Amino acid sequence: MTLVEPALFTPQSLDHPDRPLGLFRLLRTLVHNPLETWPQPLFTERLFWQRFAGRPLLFVMDPALVDEMLVAKAAVFPKAPIIRRTIGPAVGNESIFTAEGTQWRWQRRAAAPPFRHSTILGFVPAFHAAAARTVADLGSRGGETVDVAELMMATTFDVIVETMLSGAASFDTKRFGQEISHYFDTVGWIAALSILRAPAWLPYPGKRRAREGNLFLKREMARVIAERRARPAATPDLLDFLIAAADPETGRAMTDAELADNLLTFVVAGHETTALALTWALWLVGNAPEVEARLLDEVTRVVGDGPVEAGHIDGLVYAKQVVQEAMRLYPPAPLIPRIASEDVTLGGEAIAAGTPVYVPVYAVHRHAQIWQRPDAFDPDRFAPESARALHRGAYLPFGAGPRICIGAAFAMAEAVAILATLVRAMRFVPLAGHQPLPTIRLTLRPDGGMPMRVEPR
Numbered sequence: 394m395t396l397v398e399p400a401l402f403t404p405q406s407l408d409h410p411d412r413p414l415g416l417f418r419l420l421r422t423l424v425h426n427p428l429e430t431w432p433q434p435l436f437t438e439r440l441f442w443q444r445f446a447g448r449p450l451l452f453v454m455d456p457a458l459v460d461e462m463l464v465a466k467a468a469v470f471p472k473a474p475i476i477r478r479t480i481g482p483a484v485g486n487e488s489i490f491t492a493e494g495t496q497w498r499w500q501r502r503a504a505a506p507p508f509r510h511s512t513i514l515g516f517v518p519a520f521h522a523a524a525a526r527t528v529a530d531l532g533s534r535g536g537e538t539v540d541v542a543e544l545m546m547a548t549t550f551d552v553i554v555e556t557m558l559s560g561a562a563s564f565d566t567k568r569f570g571q572e573i574s575h576y577f578d579t580v581g582w583i584a585a586l587s588i589l590r591a592p593a594w595l596p597y598p599g600k601r602r603a604r605e606g607n608l609f610l611k612r613e614m615a616r617v618i619a620e621r622r623a624r625p626a627a628t629p630d631l632l633d634f635l636i637a638a639a640d641p642e643t644g645r646a647m648t649d650a651e652l653a654d655n656l657l658t659f660v661v662a663g664h665e666t667t668a669l670a671l672t673w674a675l676w677l678v679g680n681a682p683e684v685e686a687r688l689l690d691e692v693t694r695v696v697g698d699g700p701v702e703a704g705h706i707d708g709l710v711y712a713k714q715v716v717q718e719a720m721r722l723y724p725p726a727p728l729i730p731r732i733a734s735e736d737v738t739l740g741g742e743a744i745a746a747g748t749p750v751y752v753p754v755y756a757v758h759r760h761a762q763i764w765q766r767p768d769a770f771d772p773d774r775f776a777p778e779s780a781r782a783l784h785r786g787a788y789l790p791f792g793a794g795p796r797i798c799i800g801a802a803f804a805m806a807e808a809v810a811i812l813a814t815l816v817r818a819m820r821f822v823p824l825a826g827h828q829p830l831p832t833i834r835l836t837l838r839p840d841g842g843m844p845m846r847v848e849p850r
């Protein structure tokens with residue numbers, strides 16, 4: 394008897410080179426799309442050494458070793474300098490995302506309250522309301538082709554301002570998004586120049602524009618903080634918790650500059666990634682009619698016609714699987730860069746102090762030794778019984794260990810609520826022949842956006 398494999402939608406994947414690119418092609422490709430520099434062995438080997446301009450870098454793909462590195466040996470593998478070099482100009486070098494040790498720990502504790510389970514459930518009406526506004530906006534446009542990536546950015550931006558800043562701040566959402574994009578677009582240059590060990594002051598295309606954008610974003614955050622100091626929120630939100638926090642070692646509070654850096658971190662990290670998870674999920678669902686039918690059936694059964702409420706989230710099991718599978722194929726944060734802070738061994742490899750050690754999440758998520766039909770879209774991989782069999786180092790859209798995403802549970806509840814609301818009201822139809830390719834711009838974006846036709850059901 395021959396087993397017939399179910400027909401699964403399999404998006405076009407990128408062509409990865411058989412072996413590492415030579416320096417000239419490497420630099421040129423990095424600027425264009427760093428993902429295209431990733432060689433094939435990242436998708437088949439446990440570990441892979443690569444030399445960049447003479448210096449070694451270790452990629453770790455084996456789930457047990459990924460786990461050992463990010464969890465058990467987290468103290469030995471702090472964040473790599475490339476993180477500060479790429480993200481530091483936007484959010485400072487001592488904010489929750491970039492700081493290390495005690496300077497990081499108290500900020501993480503200070504930011505924790507809005508991410509407690511019960512608080513997140515209280516945000517579900519805001520998730521639903523943002524999605525419902527998007528549906529109303531789409532309904533008024535009558536079946537046009539829209540850029541779903543842009544649409545999801547606006548929806549999740551709405552959510553982050555509503556939930557973390559009590560809806561108090563009025564932002565120019567479009568300009569905000571444009572400035573973030575200007576900045577992210579230069580990241581390939583920053584990566585290329587740091588491989589060449591070029592000093593950070595060196596000019597490159599788009600640098601001035603990106604700097605202006607950063608200044609705009611920081612000014613916006615400073616404005617929000619000043620407004621909040623003048624008029625406290627009715628119930629404390631993330632900003633209030635950050636303002637009230639004190640460093641246990643020195644007793645000092647955050648300066649306004651530190652508050653602005655952290656606020657910007659939360660606003661950027663807290664909407665862009667979730668928007669991308671939703672963008673890729675909607676496109677995948679639009680290409681997989683059976684998945685779409687099951688999803689719709691679940692939403693109708695669990696939620697009915699009314700708004701998505703806190704009590705529905707746990708019942709939207711298949712919707713969660715769809716989001717998880719979309720983030721497996723297209724992890725919004727595709728790379729976790731670390732550095733060995735001392736001589737250490739991992740999986741029998743001796744790693745010298747100062748060696749960059751990276752987890753290429755996108756490659757782990759499509760690894761031939763971990764997944765069957767790795768490039769196929771199959772939300773059933775995350776059905777509860779199958780998910781239990783997965784090694785925790787095999788699937789890490791939110792990272793792992795002490796630096797795991799603080800917003801993971803928030804993002805999952807948000808993505809599920811928004812996906813359910815959108816899919817129930819609208820059909821997202823892919824454009825014939827359009828194959829969006831993933832490109833690394835810090836996050837994993839669809840190159841050229843995600844144009845889709847959106848029709849009311």
Ligand code: HEM
Pocket residue numbers: 472489490491501658659662663664666667670724725726729730789790791792793795796797798799800801803804
């Ligand atoms: C689907 C959505 C999201 C994805 C895929 C994602 C992914 C990640 C990853 C991989 C990290 C760890 C980076 C590393 O270890 O180098 C991280 C950290 C972080 N994320 Fe998220 N994130 C998402 C949503 C959010 C949300 C909604 C928020 C806040 C509202 C948030 C705020 C943060 C912060 C502050 C950190 C730094 C935590 C620390 O270092 O202590 N993220 N995120």
